[in-house]
Amino acid sequence: MPVVNLTDRIERAIVARENLFDERHQAGLRLFNGFLEGEPKIVIDVYATTAVVHNYAEPAKAGEALVEQVVAWLPTRLPWLESILVKTRNTDDETAQNGVLRYGEKLASRVREHGVWYALDLTMNRDSSLYLDTRNLREWILANLADKTVLNTFAYTGSLGVAAVAAGAKRVVQTDRNRRFLNVGKTSHTLNGFPINKADFQTEDFWLQINKFKRKEELFDCVIVDPPMFAATAHGVVDLAQNYTKVLNRVRPLMEHNGTIIAINNALFLSGAEYIELLEKICADGYVTIDQFIDIGQDFTGYADTRVGKAVTNPAPFNHSTKIAVLKTRRRGF
Known part of the structure; x- marks a missing residue:
């Protein structure tokens, strides 16, 4: 049986979600649910032009190589992404829980859904607001x-x-x-x-x-x-x-x-x-x-x-x- 690597799984997830993307990249969606789509250490959400990568590995270091793989690959697949934030679940470091910017310089501050704007504060806590x-x-x-x-x-x-x-x-x-x-x-x-x-x-x-x-x-x-x-x-x-x-x-x-x-x-x-x-x-x-x-x-x-x-x-x-x-x-x- 062929081995399916993480980026292949994420690629498949992106293709399945094509109808959720909008031309102006203002929407929010779960890009990859690793718990149900093949890699439970990683979950990825998209908020407009920011991807939020959640590292659920325990210990957290067990997921770091996967996180690095995502951070390196995802902007090449979605070139309109302006930033990637990484949140680490299983850590006592509050900053790591709330999120560390690993790609880009500016986080999205709002998303548009069904014609309504919703403000964001992506590093406010370990959730994404x-x-x-x-x-x-x-x-x-x-x-x-x-x-x-x-x-x-x-x-x-x-x-x-x-x-x-x-x-x-x-x-x-x-x-x-x-x-x-x-x-x-x-x-x-x-x-x-x-x-x-x-x-x-x-x-x-x-x-x-x-x-x-x-x-x-x-x-x-x-x-x-x-x-x-x-x-x-x-x-x-x-x-x-x-x-x-x-x-x-x-x-x-x-x-x-x-x-x-x-x-x-x-x-x-x-x-x-x-x-x-x-x-x-x-x-x-x-x-x-x-x-x-x-x-x-x-x-x-x-x-x-x-x-x-x-x-x-x-x-x-x-x-x-x-x-x-x-x-x-x-x-x-x-």
Whole structure:
């Protein structure tokens, strides 16, 4: 059986993703998902004219030769690339985690998706400030949240809320514990010419913030719930595998009648079937129903002619470990 080297695998991945590239090189996409496309030490994302190479090797040195191979080869294959940033996952070096520029001089500062600009700060933390796997969700938001009031919890840099503003939502409130993250969302507003209402960017602990909304009797047509895998504060714990139902139940009193909860769970080791079990617990009282699932793009799942690996857990009925469910809610008394 012939040996397939890394650049051959990446070449195959590029060809499969040709329809995701745009002429102006403003888009964002996962260029190569090594976990499912043949080399689990390497993942490559593209943000406009910057490639971000993630070294997942453990120890990190075991992936350095592969990283060097990618950094040397990729600009010859995609000559419009202006820079390559390398992020190292398994290290205690925060700078290496956040990213080291290995090619070029300037990192991309924005991407354009479905006609909307999203600001970037690619070295802000070990992630890259915009989660590309929720692209299809942003498209759904654009199509469905016009004239709605929206609360985006665990907003991070606010891309889902920015999509809601672009959709024509009546009001969008973005909440996160980290002001720096929300400031990226404000930059996205500026890029699109959207007004910035400071009161709609709220820096607060999730548990405290929800209680404030309850006391004010504020209600929303749509609440987006996209928590981190695990987070603990003095006021509560988020654990996607253990207490996700508690998080969802906490936002239910904020829902308008015939409201929508967008429930996102990206716990890698939580199977799709297990996630459905969690959601069915929420639905047991008859006031919440599962309306639909939103798939993740094939650049994350791999294509029929590029995929050689299997997911750690079976995500079915979802197509990826980032599991997105749209829930419909009713209020008592209606």
